[in-house]
Amino acid sequence: MRMTLAVTGVLLASVAASAHHSYSAEFDANKPVKLTGVVTKVDWKNPHALFYIDVTDEAGRVANWGWELASPTQLMRAGWTRNSMKVGDVVTVEGTLARDGSNHANTKAVVLNSTGKRLFAASSQDQTP
Amino acid sequence: MKRTAFVIFVFFVVMPGVAGAQWIDYPSPGIPRLPDGKPNLAAPTPRTADGRVDLSGIWTVGNLEYFQDLAKGLKPGDVELTPWGATVLKMRLDRDHVDDPYGQCLPLGVPRIDMRSPFKIVQTPQLTALLHETFVGMIFRQVFTDGRPLPKAEDAEPTWLGYSVGKWDGDTFVVDTTGFRDNGWLSAQKAYPHSDALHVTERFRRTDFGHMALTITIDDPKAYKKPWTNTVPLRLQPDTELLEAFCDNQLALMKHWVAEPPPEEPPSPREVQR
Numbered sequence: 044m045r046m047t048l049a050v051t052g053v054l055l056a057s058v059a060a061s062a063h064h065s066y067s068a069e070f071d072a073n074k075p076v077k078l079t080g081v082v083t084k085v086d087w088k089n090p091h092a093l094f095y096i097d098v099t100d101e102a103g104r105v106a107n108w109g110w111e112l113a114s115p116t117q118l119m120r121a122g123w124t125r126n127s128m129k130v131g132d133v134v135t136v137e138g139t140l141a142r143d144g145s146n147h148a149n150t151k152a153v154v155l156n157s158t159g160k161r162l163f164a165a166s167s168q169d170q171t172p
Numbered sequence: 173m174k175r176t177a178f179v180i181f182v183f184f185v186v187m188p189g190v191a192g193a194q195w196i197d198y199p200s201p202g203i204p205r206l207p208d209g210k211p212n213l214a215a216p217t218p219r220t221a222d223g224r225v226d227l228s229g230i231w232t233v234g235n236l237e238y239f240q241d242l243a244k245g246l247k248p249g250d251v252e253l254t255p256w257g258a259t260v261l262k263m264r265l266d267r268d269h270v271d272d273p274y275g276q277c278l279p280l281g282v283p284r285i286d287m288r289s290p291f292k293i294v295q296t297p298q299l300t301a302l303l304h305e306t307f308v309g310m311i312f313r314q315v316f317t318d319g320r321p322l323p324k325a326e327d328a329e330p331t332w333l334g335y336s337v338g339k340w341d342g343d344t345f346v347v348d349t350t351g352f353r354d355n356g357w358l359s360a361q362k363a364y365p366h367s368d369a370l371h372v373t374e375r376f377r378r379t380d381f382g383h384m385a386l387t388i389t390i391d392d393p394k395a396y397k398k399p400w401t402n403t404v405p406l407r408l409q410p411d412t413e414l415l416e417a418f419c420d421n422q423l424a425l426m427k428h429w430v431a432e433p434p435p436e437e438p439p440s441p442r443e444v445q446r
Contacts, residue, residue, distance in 0.1 A: 093425075
């Protein structure tokens, strides 16, 4: 089981990392970020899908964060669908911050908090594009 | 009675399965299968009715290594840049290849369009079509095998994908392409440039049912001191289909773009530098 999770993690990371050849114009690989929040929107679009989460800090302030994914075609071939993540799901996301200082990041891994599972764990490495 | 049972079987057992099957994993008809139902990728190379090798199918490199670096695995010295080629390459690498037109939702050129996403080969006697799934749209190439010559350089409007004609060399399908736009990109991360003098030769050799060797020769006397060649292994992607992808999210992504505007690259010299 632990092995399966590790392999899935590697797969998600590779899908995300391979996503954007102009990554460095948008994100800083040296600024990791990990946040937990409630999904507010999933934009299943090209060349990269985006999803948004509301993150509440200790003082109760809510900030909306956008997360960039690979393309829907890549995600679909890796076992994701547009319904893999739903509005209202609580997720913990890891990635790298945008260079422009906004609430925006590139996604490396997503965990669904209700089950503790990495989302889209059904993906198989053979199907990566 | 038997017939009724068959109809019931089809309606309640077979059809829901068909209706529920995804576009993305629908079993391809007419391909050899192993006893467990999986595609037999080691089966013999298929042939058309007229005895040619049949290249039909969806093909993919399956990784991004050649997309990032078309010279992957070659020896130092195999790729020798001209002064213009070296200048343009350095400009691109100094900016960490962020100016790749593909990142601006523009097309991939030839041959790197073969190396990014799955593509389908549709083969007919007079025309072979290459249907490419890319993030920036479904893109097709036409390879004519009706005997027409390549257009003369002075007559051809420069294009992203060039003009392609094909011929058979034994069991290998040889595609020659010219008529490209200047200042093109052959790779993403390695950002190798090409000029409007580029002549690409793609040799497609299907070695068995599930595998193809794609040998690419880059002959561009304005960008490289000599032609260079690499072979990219392709594998068949059975039981799937091409997926649509058009750039409908580009504005939302570009809001976070922080790179300075790109410097203007010099056009290739008018005369061949080799």
